[in-house]
Amino acid sequence: MKILTENTLFKGLTESQITDILSTAYHREKSFLDGEIIVHQGDVINNIGIVLSGNATGKKYTPDGEEIIVSNMKANSIFGDVLSGAIGFASPVTVQAVGPCRVLFIDYNQLLYSHHPLAHHVLQNMIQSISRKYFAQNKRMDILMLKSVRSKVLSYLEWQRQTKGTNTFAIDLDRRLLADFLGVERSALSRELSRMKADGLIDYHKNNFTLFI
Amino acid sequence: MKILTENTLFKGLTESQITDILSTAYHREKSFLDGEIIVHQGDVINNIGIVLSGNATGKKYTPDGEEIIVSNMKANSIFGDVLSGAIGFASPVTVQAVGPCRVLFIDYNQLLYSHHPLAHHVLQNMIQSISRKYFAQNKRMDILMLKSVRSKVLSYLEWQRQTKGTNTFAIDLDRRLLADFLGVERSALSRELSRMKADGLIDYHKNNFTLFI
């Protein structure tokens, strides 16, 4: 349980305070094998999930059956918080184990309605966590709304430069995922990257990029 | 202040409970004239804003200077909640008065850290409010990711049918706003709507739509 002290949901709390709070809300640990579904798209859930070990992905399926990876989760990632918070909403994503993984589920309502003096603190952390997810999504929306592939790529790289703080940086998406993120064809992305390199705007090799502008 | 009993942030509380809670957090009411800026894009704020009367819009500007209306706010709309919740984030939007309007600002931290017994309740409402905004955004992202204008329109209309519950319904966006929402050209939207009518998929007049599929 030591890992939870690093979790954004319990940030600022000691290990004993965390176990103390958890004693007031029903929770259980569950293990999943590679490929097992943790949450189905369409499920209505009332639990917060925390990845204790291993990895999981959030995917969704477009109307025409294409699979899109929405998020990659590793240890200490939280899911189901926004979903539980909205009350009554169906999960827009399927959460699936990538390799064996362990997940801690915490009853959302009991945690929320707990009168434990520190529950307040957890709520504040939760608001912060949800708000951050909102803005991450917001950033992506801004990019998706741009019309040309080039402007999308530039906007993305500019964003990365800002968060990384250097003109040369590695991104954590491969071409397929980057194309999905930008909402373009993988081949169209490759094509535009070449053009941008030819135009002297950027340089890149694999997932290492340099921005010249 | 009676209007606040209808506000999602104070849902479930009586008028006297609301004034009671407000007494623990710094708040002020402010009036704005038509066109006045309430929040500038890029501002870092620590207040929750509630529109008491009048209307306001949330706009943002694309890299190439184009103005996009992101949201329309009326009485009891809340803004700044997600922004304050994320702590340290710059506002991605400019909030501007449309006609004269009054806004109630509440200090976010004092409301959040209040030890008032009902503050917990407000926090829960806030989580719900933010989560809902997240999912509204999420829905839009799904639509923006589709490639063709037709699929975007169909996805949007299908969504409207589901929320409205009938095959015939009025939407609350005009063509300009709908085009922005879908991330397409206004003329391209009009063109595709005509085609879809010709193909017998839909019928429409102004903002009244009927879905045949």
Added chain:
DNA sequence: TCTGTTTTGTTGCTATGGCAACCTGATATA
């Protein structure tokens, strides 16, 4: 009712990007 204004529809032109198909190079595996 007339007129100015705003909203919506229409249409030709053309660049863009989706699609498909294939190539190249890297990494893994036997």
Added chain:
DNA sequence: TATATCAGGTTGCCATAGCAACAAAACAGA
């Protein structure tokens, strides 16, 4: 070392949709 596999790059074709410019309704105000 040979070969299978996978990520990334390249390219031709062509429908789609952006852009611009204009037409036609719808609406508002005098």
